[in-house]
Amino acid sequence: GAGVSQSPSNKVTEKGKDVELRCDPISGHTALYWYRQSLGQGLEFLIYFQGNSAPDKSGLPSDRFSAERTGGSVSTLTIQRTQQEDSAVYLCASSSRLAGLRETQYFGPGTRLLVL
Amino acid sequence: AQSVTQLGSHVSVSEGALVLLRCNYSSSVPPYLFWYVQYPNQGLQLLLKYTTGATLVKGINGFEAEFKKSETSFHLTKPSAHMSDAAEYFCAVSAPGTASKLTFGTGTRLQVTL
Numbered sequence: 001g002a003g004v005s006q007s008p009s010n011k012v013t014e015k016g017k018d019v020e021l022r023c024d025p026i027s028g029h030t031a032l033y034w035y036r037q038s039l040g041q042g043l044e045f046l047i048y049f050q051g052n053s054a055p056d057k058s059g060l061p062s063d064r065f066s067a068e069r070t071g072g073s074v075s076t077l078t079i080q081r082t083q084q085e086d087s088a089v090y091l092c093a094s095s096s097r098l099a100g101l102r103e104t105q106y107f108g109p110g111t112r113l114l115v116l
Numbered sequence: 117a118q119s120v121t122q123l124g125s126h127v128s129v130s131e132g133a134l135v136l137l138r139c140n141y142s143s144s145v146p147p148y149l150f151w152y153v154q155y156p157n158q159g160l161q162l163l164l165k166y167t168t169g170a171t172l173v174k175g176i177n178g179f180e181a182e183f184k185k186s187e188t189s190f191h192l193t194k195p196s197a198h199m200s201d202a203a204e205y206f207c208a209v210s211a212p213g214t215a216s217k218l219t220f221g222t223g224t225r226l227q228v229t230l
Binding site: 106 | 150206
């Protein structure tokens with residue numbers, strides 16, 4: 001597609017349930033990032049994948065959060081045993097492998113997660 | 117380690133007036149600097165970026181920003197505000213490299229009044 005896409009756009013779940021959020025990066029982009037945007041914490045980095053390298057997981061807030069990227073393209077962010085404080089907008093971004101463009105991240109529209 | 121400070125969580129200007137959104141950064145290495153805009157219920161859109169070279173960078177929608185190393189600042193300006201500029205603006209910093217996470221400021225909500 002032309003841009004980064006994310007699904008679902010909105011997700012309502014009950015406390016304690018697991019959720020999966022999906023990100024489709026721009027075709028050919030080798031780097032993929034997850035961020036979280038919440039009222040209390042602003043925009044926070046969660047995790048990023050760069051090609052076949054080990055992901056940088058330094059931003060994941062707890063071991064309930066995990067992410068994978070299959071085939072170097074689509075990524076899934078999984079939150080286990082959701083808590084109310086996980087309510088936020090989860091943003092995905094990707095960036096190109098091309099020199100001069102690698103530093104520019106293109107963002108998807110986000111998934112709005114509400115944990116009841 | 118890097119950090120970004122955006123002074124003023126809310127800024128209100130009249131249509132046609134100068135827009136000035138402030139951003140100061142802290143970085144242990146020469147930074148890459150970005151401004152993103154977020155319209156309601158949408159993702160982030162890149163306005164402009166500074167990596168190397170000319171310190172005055174021009175972006176989309178008539179915005180520009182100047183990298184001032186001595187002041188560790190990257191303020192965003194637009195000579196004449198338009199109603200359509202009303203949105204939230206985020207300043208961000210990353211470390212130079214092939215790919216690097218962004219560290220964002222807390223954002224400034226710009227209101228444009230008639």
